[in-house]
Amino acid sequence: MKYVIGVDLGTSAVKVLLVNQHGEVANEVSKEYPLIQEKSGYSEQDPDDWVDQTIAGLSDLVQSFEGDTAEIEGISFSGQMHGLVLLDENHEVLRNAILWNDTRTTKECEEIYERVGKERLLEITKNTALQGLTLPKILWVKNHEPEIFEKARAFVLPKDYVRYQLTKKLHMEYSDAAGTLLLDVNEKKWSSEICRILDIDPQICPQLVGSHDKVGTITSEISKVTGLSSATCVFAGGADNACGAIGSGILKDGKTLISTGTSGVVLSYEANGNKDFGGKVHYFNHAVPDVYYTMGVTLAAGYSLSWFKDTFAKDRDFNELLADVDSVSAGSNGLIFTPYIVGERTPHVDSTIRGSFIGMDASHEVKHFARAVLEGITFSLNDSVEIFRKNGKKIDEVISIGGGAKNESWLQMQADIVNAKVIKLKSEQGPGMGAAMLAAYGNGWFSSLQDCADEFLKVDQIYEPIPSNVKTYQKLYKIYQMVYPSTKELSMKLMEFRD
Template sequence: MALLTKTPYLLGIDVGTTSAKLIVIDAQGQIIASAAPTYEVQNPRPLWSESKPQDWWQAVVMGIKLIEAKFGIDLKNIRGIGLAGQMHGLVALGREGEVVRPAILWNDSRAIAQCAGITELMGAQKLLEYTGNPSLPGFTAPKLAWMREREPEAYAKTAHVLLPKDYIRYLLSDVLATDVTDASGTGVFDVAKRAWSKTMQEAYGLPGHVWPEAFESPTACAKVSAEAAKITGLAEGTPIAAGAGDQAAAAIGCGIIQEGLASLSLGTSGVIFAHSNHFRVEPEGRLHAFCHAVPGCWQLMGVVLSAAGSYQWFRSVVVGGHESYAALDQAANNIPAGSEGLFFLPYLSGERAPHNDPLARGAFIGLSLRHTLGHMARSVLEGVSYALKDSVELVEALGIKLQNIMITGGGTNSALWRQILADTLVRTLHTTSTADGGSFGAALLGGVAAQIYTDVYDACNQTLNPQAAASAGINFKAYADLYPIYRSLYPALRPTFETLGHLHLNQ
């Protein structure tokens, strides 16, 4: 029997790399229902990462149906919808809204040559001036430029470019739109001015009309269409917020709405996300400078491309999937801090902060016959933690003292990993009642769009109650001593990474 109530519900949808995470909350932030249907990522060639947008839509529809059937939710009580999703993905649509080719994802590195070309043309400092960021292969515009050069027929059919979450909005509403946080990661958006950059579009030789209008994240920019209402069971006319990229949405879901606060996300990628009251740029472009989902504010973001993804890879490939994460954590917990001289570089998909190097690769360094599976597991957790510390140091070098760090994402379910992070960062880490802030933050943005809350600050104040999750312990000194050694490894291996990378590119 459906839950018949006049209490307004809010739906948050997070289009992740491998699953669509949906939650329903009430106005007080209580999670009423959730679902997370999965889909596949394809890697047809080295450096490539693709997904079918149609699979995302099928997963979202399935998730809505599961919420209705399993939890007895009356979908007509959902008063607002917010969208979040993996950033940077290129969704190319034809004139009739058809998908032209599989989406090229955020962790795809095929557009290295296009990034080098635009950097040579514009100059690295001009890129920072116009977009707040260097040109990176994961960004959207370089991938569209790659399409123009390598897939001219598909490029000629492309009439619209969307980001992953925006494709879901399009099918829910027939509206082509994005938000300022997601637009910030395309490479053709003026982050300081919060508007598309005609200069960068012309520099890439890309048409301006393919990019959708960019709204502030809480704006009600669309409504559920009659057709989508029939397919999903949602009420026709339900407002849909512009939404946010996954990290900005997760930051809202953690209450990162004032300077001095930061979030640490441990999903497939790992992210340090710091709120900034004004536009700041890291001088070497080692942090992303994006618009925040809080109107009129910005974010500084350091990205580790393979964070929990490194642990997933380790369990799947090295361990063969035979051990649970809990068993691996237990084995790692029996190993002393520093893994007895074993280090892990988590650059399995290349790396962003602080290296901006798509050719960087993962490595175990210091392996010996004495090292066990537990040593290797712990070194993976430590290597990702060191990589996140790189970003914390870059943020604070820009004059933002990080007083509180909120943690979110599936990796933070590990008590051992939380403790290693607290020891490495020498911080007390906090959490909220939801481990996945992206869909929760999206739901809050949907609540602002539906006028359930007056603004983002009101939404966070009404729903969030942070709790301490881990504090620095006795191992902080060991990690402080080992961190400089970790920092020395990438420079030593960079020439080898470059040689190996170009071998793949020439295949």
């Protein structure tokens, strides 16, 4: 039997999957690492924590593997997007990584618009300047930590740094590069124009490769530490959302994905880079060769649920917390939650908006609040679905992955709110499976990623919209949409009282 490893470098943990040539998960290991939040809006991590925990996960995986390690033929990666890792001339880390959910860069986004121009930025990168993307973070370091920026000789994204430490080869692939705001998305090359305008040395941009490209083998040192064969091939991998799309079979037109991790994503396949969404959603290179995907983002999807549990139901696990939500009717007895607890991205690019419960009264119990949180997250995801529909995309079927695919009540709720069939896969591993599929394809096991998906991915269950719930949610969604404009000014005024 042949195997590959998919490494999924998330925000809170790294998950390492061992997958055989039939797509069966033979083993998986998860290792956590801390988040560093020194101030409101700041979010950082120590890149060496990623490396240490990835190596520990690989070591545990190999230790429990009963076959010949030579049968493990390849490793590939999925990684949290947009995070900035600055390296010096020796490829040593200069500071903590600034993560995708860090919102300190509002002024840097304004600087990009002032100097590059919003329309020109959209023409080149197909995306708008958002606090979470990489370029504003580079400018923030340039503006606030010039002594560190002067030492920078390269920047990479989180998974690229881990891959470098396993191979000592430095690269970035297109699906992650597209989220930096420095890539000419259609031309698939770094934008010398943007670098010139913003006084950034283009030499700090690493060599670009394809997601299934072999970039090396693991070093002898890593081989000794983990027990893997030194002949194990390493493939570039992809951005977490691109890998999540591959691992869910989003490989041709008409395919749409809803992913609920820490953040939430609605992602749709695009055969070319010619559509114009006016910057309302992200437009990135796919990890599939020469195609694209569009994506809307809810910044705090699963994070809203974990925040609610940790704050108001710390003694309950998630299964217990959600056990009674089906006893509450659609609409949570007149209670609406907006998941803006760390700001929002789609459709409201707003780092100052904050979440709210609207309609609380003395009759509401924890089960009502829990259902309202699930509904609010799903309403936010539906904002992205509606943008796609208004731009001509037909969405009558979606694949659901992540935390939202682990609860039947939530899956049905997604079908009712989005008003589409929701499909749950038998082996839902999301980005980790996508990374493993890139390694399988890169190793030549299949002639295409679609052939790989046909072998690896199977449908478990389909949730059909319930007409009465659809009707109720369509009314509630209109009310939900009124909350943002009604609370925007209030949230702004409250910012001066935050630590």
